[in-house]
Amino acid sequence: xxxxxxxxxxxxxxxxxxxxxxxxxxxxxxxxxxxxxxxxxxxxxxxxxxxxxxxxxxxxxxxxxxxxxxxxxxxxxxxxxxxxxxxxxxxxxxxxxxxxxxxxxxxxxxxxxxxxxxxxxxxxxxxxxxxxxxxxxxxxxxxxxxxxxxxxxxxxxxxxxxxxxxxxxxxxxxxxxxxxxxxxxxxxxxxxxxxxxxxxxxxxxxxxxxxxxxxxxxxxxxxxxxxxxxxxxxxxxxxxxxxxxxxxxxxxxxxxxxxxxxxxxxxxxxxxxxxxxxxxxxxxxxxxxxxxxxxxxxxxxxxxxxxxxxxxxxxxxxxxxxxxx
Amino acid sequence: xxxxxxxxxxxxxxxxxxxxxxxxxxxxxxxxxxxxxxxxxxxxxxxxxxxxxxxxxxxxxxxxxxxxxxxxxxxxxxxxxxxxxxxxxxxxxxxxxxxxxxxxxxxxxxxxxxxxxxxxxxxxxxxxxxxxxxxxxxxxxxxxxxxxxxxxxxxxxxxxxxxxxxxxxxxxxxxxxxxxxxxxxxxxxxxxxxxxxxxxxxxxxxxxxxxxxxxxxxxxxxxxxxxxxxxxxxxxxxxxxxxxxxxxxxxxxxxxxxxx
Numbered sequence: 151x152x153x154x155x156x157x158x159x160x161x162x163x164x165x166x167x168x169x170x171x172x173x174x175x176x177x178x179x180x181x182x183x184x185x186x187x188x189x190x191x192x193x194x195x196x197x198x199x200x201x202x203x204x205x206x207x208x209x210x211x212x213x214x215x216x217x218x219x220x221x222x223x224x225x226x227x228x229x230x231x232x233x234x235x236x237x238x239x240x241x242x243x244x245x246x247x248x249x250x251x252x253x254x255x256x257x258x259x260x261x262x263x264x265x266x267x268x269x270x271x272x273x274x275x276x277x278x279x280x281x282x283x284x285x286x287x288x289x290x291x292x293x294x295x296x297x298x299x300x301x302x303x304x305x306x307x308x309x310x311x312x313x314x315x316x317x318x319x320x321x322x323x324x325x326x327x328x329x330x331x332x333x334x335x336x337x338x339x340x341x342x343x344x345x346x347x348x349x350x351x352x353x354x355x356x357x358x359x360x361x362x363x364x365x366x367x368x369x370x371x372x373x374x375x376x377x378x379x380x381x382x383x384x385x386x387x388x389x390x391x392x393x394x395x396x397x398x399x400x401x402x403x404x405x406x407x408x409x410x411x412x413x414x415x416x417x418x419x420x421x422x423x424x425x426x427x428x429x430x431x432x433x434x435x436x437x438x439x440x441x442x443x444x445x446x447x448x449x450x451x452x453x454x455x456x457x458x459x460x461x462x463x464x465x466x467x468x469x470x471x472x473x474x475x
Numbered sequence: 476x477x478x479x480x481x482x483x484x485x486x487x488x489x490x491x492x493x494x495x496x497x498x499x500x501x502x503x504x505x506x507x508x509x510x511x512x513x514x515x516x517x518x519x520x521x522x523x524x525x526x527x528x529x530x531x532x533x534x535x536x537x538x539x540x541x542x543x544x545x546x547x548x549x550x551x552x553x554x555x556x557x558x559x560x561x562x563x564x565x566x567x568x569x570x571x572x573x574x575x576x577x578x579x580x581x582x583x584x585x586x587x588x589x590x591x592x593x594x595x596x597x598x599x600x601x602x603x604x605x606x607x608x609x610x611x612x613x614x615x616x617x618x619x620x621x622x623x624x625x626x627x628x629x630x631x632x633x634x635x636x637x638x639x640x641x642x643x644x645x646x647x648x649x650x651x652x653x654x655x656x657x658x659x660x661x662x663x664x665x666x667x668x669x670x671x672x673x674x675x676x677x678x679x680x681x682x683x684x685x686x687x688x689x690x691x692x693x694x695x696x697x698x699x700x701x702x703x704x705x706x707x708x709x710x711x712x713x714x715x716x717x718x719x720x721x722x723x724x725x726x727x728x729x730x731x732x733x734x735x
Contacts, residue, residue, distance in 0.1 A: 159638075222607060222617060247637035251619050254604040258571055258611035263695035266570075266602050279699060284568075285599055288492040289501065292699045293568065335616030335646035338632065342640045349638035355734070379735070398622075398657045399636055404488045404598060405512050405656060413734040424488045430707060434732040436724065442712070451710035452727040454720045464721035472725050472735060 152178045153238035153299075154206065155229060156189045157248050163189075163197055165311075166244035166352060168204060170304045172312030173271060174242060175205030180273045183239060186210065190228050191217035195321050202319030204312045209319065210236075214326040216333060220248060223333045226255040228326035233260060238299045240278055245303035246351075253303045263295030265302040269410070269431070278302075286404040286427040306352050307410050308431075343399070348383045350402060355413045356432070358385030358402060359395075360425075362418015362440065362458055366395035371462050372417060378469055385409070385429075387419045403428035417458045421446030476530035476626070477588040480521040481577065482514040482549060484542040485599040498700045500566075510545045513594025516654035519661040520624060521592050522553045528626070530589070531555045537562050537576060543677055550672035551664035558584075559679045567694035570604025576692065577605070578612040579685040588649055595620045595653040603653075610651040617651040618644045622658050 152174045156167040171187060178185040187206040191213075198209045212228040229252075233241060241256070243249040245267040257264040265280035269290070272279045280302050281292045295301075350356055357376040359369055369384065376382040386400040402409055404424035414432035419425060421437075421444055429435070430449060437450040438458045447453040454461055486492070486506040495502040510518075521532045534549035534557040536542040546557035560580055567573075581588070591610075596603035603619070610617035622641070623634035626648070635642050636655055664672075682692055711727070713720050728735045 222610075226611070247620065247635075250603050251607060251617070254570060254607035255611045255617070257604070258574060258608040261571070263569060263571065264602075264604055266604060282601075284501075284601055284701070285486075285490070285492050286601060287704065288490075289494065289701050289703055291568065291701045294697045294699055296695045296697065332614070333616075335618055335644050335650070337642050338645045339643040340637075340640050341634075341643065352638055398655070401656070408601075413728070413732065423491070430704065434728075434734055435707070436727070436732075442714075447712055448709045449707040450712075451707075451732065452724065453710065453712040454724060455712060455714040456717060456720055460717035461721055461724075464718045465724055468721050468725040469728075469735070472729055 151184045151186055151236060151238045152240045152242060153233070153236065154185070154187045155241065155243040156187050156201065157244060157246055158189060158191070158193055161194060163200065164244060164246065166246055166306035168200065169306065169309045169311055170242050170244050171201055171204045171206050173304060173309040175312055177271055177273050177278070178205070186236065188212060188229065188232055190225050190326070191220070198319060198321045200314065202317045203314035205317070207317070207319045209321045211321055211323045212326040213323060214328050216328045216330045217326060219337050221333050221336055222251050222255045223335065224328055225252050226259050227328050227332065229256055230259045231326055232324065233299060240300045240302065242302050242304055245305045249303045253301055257301045260299065260301070262297050262299055262301055265293055265295060265300070267305045268302050269305050269308045271302065271304070283408060286408050286424070287430055288427045305410065307354065348381060350383045350385045350400060350409050351407050353381055353383035354411050355379045355382035355415070356385040356402070356409060356411045357382055357415045357417070358387070358419060359390055359417045360387035360419030361389045361393070363390060363395065369396050375462070375466060375469070378466065378473065387425050388422070416446050416450070417462070419446050420444045421449065476524055476528050476590065478521045478524060478530060478532050478590045478592065479588055480514070480518045480532060480534050480549065480554065480592045482518065482534055482536050482545050483511045483597045484508050484536065484538055484545045485511045485597055488512065488598060492703065494701050494703060498702065499698055501701065508541065508544070510548055511594050511597045511599070513596060513598065513654055513656070515661040516656065516658045517592035517594050518549050518552055518554065519659045520654060521590070523659060524590070524626060533558060535560065535577070535580070537573060539563055546677050547672050548664065550675050551668040552662055553668060557675070557677045559677055561679050561681050566600060567696055568600055568602065568698065569694040569696040570602045571608050572692060572694050574605045574608035574612055575687065576682055576685065578609050579687050580680065581613065583685050584680070590626070590649060591651045593651070593653045595655050606651050606653040615649055615651050616646040617653070618646055619653040620655045621652050622655050624652060624658065
């Protein structure tokens, strides 16, 4: 069995978790293995149909008053309990903030290997092979993990969503036996960043700015552009962040986030090696830069040599027209 | 407070990575090595807590003899002590192996402590595993990717980054914290600090003297291959009046890239 942990935020299963279910269905098919999903804490069983439709027949709902709010110690105990019972060959989850916090604790509890932020999974010679970027994508490493289960976190926006087919399934409710005394860290408050519901790691389109933007106030131009586009977020280069123009949450690159959107729009970003490492996994790259020699133009599928402040206003108008059609 | 900051020696972020050993490892010759950037935030935070509350800061590295340079930097920044746990094994990429060794060191060689500080990930392996794993092994709480930390008597609060929001997490001490950029601005070493650091002795332990079994120090990770991703090809580059290039841009998005 491949067991996929589903992350629920504000009552909804995250899209990135459903991508992991989709990949689980493809690989379990090759392995001749089953696919199941698990969710912890409060969960509306009506959402289970989406998970069954992607190929996970069984959805384990782990319940306990101590799972109402996410904690790595509570969730790891609950999942370790389930793993001891159902003995999966692999446990996967999305490489989100929660997944990256939870998976290593669970791996230590189960004393098994973990592959972080995988971008490819294959079943070959009777075992699972995990491919993951190292050096923020300057190299790709393929590993196998000894022992069972193997744990992996899968990077959002990389694995294709499966085709949903109405399928029968069951939700198996399980009371998780937790030692609440073991939970020594608890979330007290979630502070939402205004106008930034979507993180760059989850966005399908990233509108990114660099030193060429010349100041914090000009990031407003990029926010306006992002607001026109579906599932778009604003990104930034390290020099824009280090200049204090935008929060580090938005930084793309080797000391920021590695991203893989469908479309990466780079405005006034020269393309230092650290930045290119973080965004070369984008499916389509478009860059606007004054300098015809800028490295970003060597990796862009479409480049404009020009002043971004002159290009942005007509670009916004053209985009509005195109999107209205 | 008794604080430990864990640091790793890694190639700097300007490095071009080359593969050797039939695609099984990263070539280290010609690379410039530095303290992993996120670890600097951990060291800085340890020093600030010590300056505010008193106590001791110990910097610990696991790695080859060459990692002494990174520990020397921590001493120059103001750490009281530094320890190298010598491990000649090439980077195993197995976070649990590293966490097991560091936990064994703390159990065997160290008395009570308050905080274990890490970078949120090493730059290179990009695993982001060791902090949570050592927390689990030692039965401690963890807060990862922290941009703000406050520590009081026996407890603290930390703010961590999640998607589009920040989580405020309350935790009991002792605890494991991993640092994100933004937590602080690491100080530069002073000349006086560098001179003082030169005079300090850095004890060197070996993995062998920590009482771990061969099974516990074996890697669970088998590296099958390391590849350099194929370079992207430059596409179309246009120039001209902004109105024209903007129109071509949108046509490209719609007709060629098919993303809108």
